[in-house]
Amino acid sequence: xPYTEDRSIWFEGQGLWAHVPAADWQDWTxxxxxxxxxxxxxxxxxxxxxxxxxxxxxxxxKLALAxxxxxxxxxxxxxxxxxxxKQVIPRSDESVISSGEMLDSLGEDSHSPVPxxxxxxxxxxxxxxxxxxxxxxxxxxxxxxxxxxxxxxFHPEYEQALRHIEAHPEIRDVLLxxxxxxxxxxxKLDHLLGRLRAIKHVEFIRIGSRxxxxxxxxxxxxxxxxxxxxxxxxxxxxxxxxxxxxxxLKDACERLSFAGVPLGNQSVLLKGVNDDAxxxxxxxxxxxxxxxxxxxxxxMDLITGGAHFKVDVRQGIEIIRALRGHTTGYAVxxxxxxxxxxxxxxxxxxxxxxxxxxxxxxxxxxxxxxFHYPLKAVPVQENAGKVMPAEIHL
Ligand SMILES: *Cc1c(COP(=O)(O)O)cnc(C)c1O
Ligand code: SF4
Numbered sequence: 001x002p003y004t005e006d007r008s009i010w011f012e013g014q015g016l017w018a019h020v021p022a023a024d025w026q027d028w029t030x031x032x033x034x035x036x037x038x039x040x041x042x043x044x045x046x047x048x049x050x051x052x053x054x055x056x057x058x059x060x061x062k063l064a065l066a067x068x069x070x071x072x073x074x075x076x077x078x079x080x081x082x083x084x085x086k087q088v089i090p091r092s093d094e095s096v097i098s099s100g101e102m103l104d105s106l107g108e109d110s111h112s113p114v115p116x117x118x119x120x121x122x123x124x125x126x127x128x129x130x131x132x133x134x135x136x137x138x139x140x141x142x143x144x145x146x147x148x149x150x151x152x153x154f155h156p157e158y159e160q161a162l163r164h165i166e167a168h169p170e171i172r173d174v175l176l177x178x179x180x181x182x183x184x185x186x187x188k189l190d191h192l193l194g195r196l197r198a199i200k201h202v203e204f205i206r207i208g209s210r211x212x213x214x215x216x217x218x219x220x221x222x223x224x225x226x227x228x229x230x231x232x233x234x235x236x237x238x239x240x241x242x243x244x245x246x247x248x249l250k251d252a253c254e255r256l257s258f259a260g261v262p263l264g265n266q267s268v269l270l271k272g273v274n275d276d277a278x279x280x281x282x283x284x285x286x287x288x289x290x291x292x293x294x295x296x297x298x299x300m301d302l303i304t305g306g307a308h309f310k311v312d313v314r315q316g317i318e319i320i321r322a323l324r325g326h327t328t329g330y331a332v333x334x335x336x337x338x339x340x341x342x343x344x345x346x347x348x349x350x351x352x353x354x355x356x357x358x359x360x361x362x363x364x365x366x367x368x369x370x371f372h373y374p375l376k377a378v379p380v381q382e383n384a385g386k387v388m389p390a391e392i393h394l
Contacts, residue, residue, distance in 0.1 A: 003278035005242055007285075012247035015073035016045060025070075028217040032134065036067045042089070046077040055090030062094055062305060064147035067135045071214050074243055083241045083273040086309075087137055093308035094138060100340070103144045105302040107342030114164050116156035120344055124173030124204075125165060129156050129192065133180040134214040139268060139309045141301045141338075146179055154179075158192065166199055173204040182211035182218055186226060193230040206234035208266070213237060213244050216252035224259035236264045236295055240274050245286035253290040264295035267333070268309075269319075275311040277322035284323065284331040294333035299348065302340055313337070313348060321350040325366025 076082040118126040131154040145152040
């Protein structure tokens, strides 16, 4: 069945927690304190399937279970196949390790000059500043270290990392990630952004965060003031399904935008969540309405126990094909595979070019119609010495 939604509705409200004072609900520390982290807590609100129950028990050794009350409200509790439920409630499939899967599928640890700093590309670094998140995504690329369920004992070395950046003038772009950087206190973020801003060759600072989606309450005026002070700070948020685009998220994006933070979105292509052109189109349209530019759709990384989320790359390409030309160009993200072992992000987009010769390029448009664009300029009329008619403007 094609996915349809009421485009005028932006879900909001306290749902199951209607009895909680609004001041608590809107307080991000209340949301963190009241996260659902155990089978017993989940079962208070919904009936877990046997696969989910087994998954929850296994999760303690793989990637912790945690869901904020705010995000839990968005789950359809009567539907075990709810696309939001699949992202945050573990399943027994997580215990199945398939061929090609790796703990560190992007070879991040081997590209780290300092613990927590990944220097893969010539001009930019990935700076992992924490291993904690507001809630945990079952497909997380960094499951090996995030939440510390696997005893990785991640300890970012801020001073060493900053010294590496200072010592390498070729680093002009620093991407803060983790874990979720917005779980750091305002004070720590203020300090860290200030230190980075003070490095002359660092031109571009960005943050990758799913906090606006899991915990929009964290996007406080005080936090926005810090971004404004050290700006421009860019941010990539992580929305996978249109149901995550609530009134609260929209408001949080507005606060960030008004503080001068340009917003992009990264989605992970997930089976049964967003591997569908109609779902993706609804998502990218909602993103634009929230002032968010779709940036990347990721093919899932080959993490251990992730096979049940894997989508055929041909389906991903068809999703991009269904967007390009059929809707606003700003709404079309790049579909990428992060090369296994650590080759960086590589675009995997539909092929529109059929042939290129010295004479011409032959390509198809979004409707499948074929066009020729000549590459060779052959003179067909010689006008030297002639007076051109006045109405021809060359
Ligand atoms: C994704 C990533 C970046 C940023 O890549 P962009 O394509 O510039 O967004 C930088 N470093 C590492 C290690 C990454 O994985
Ligand atoms: S928010 Fe990001 S880092 Fe945290 S669990 Fe989800 S994908 Fe992983």
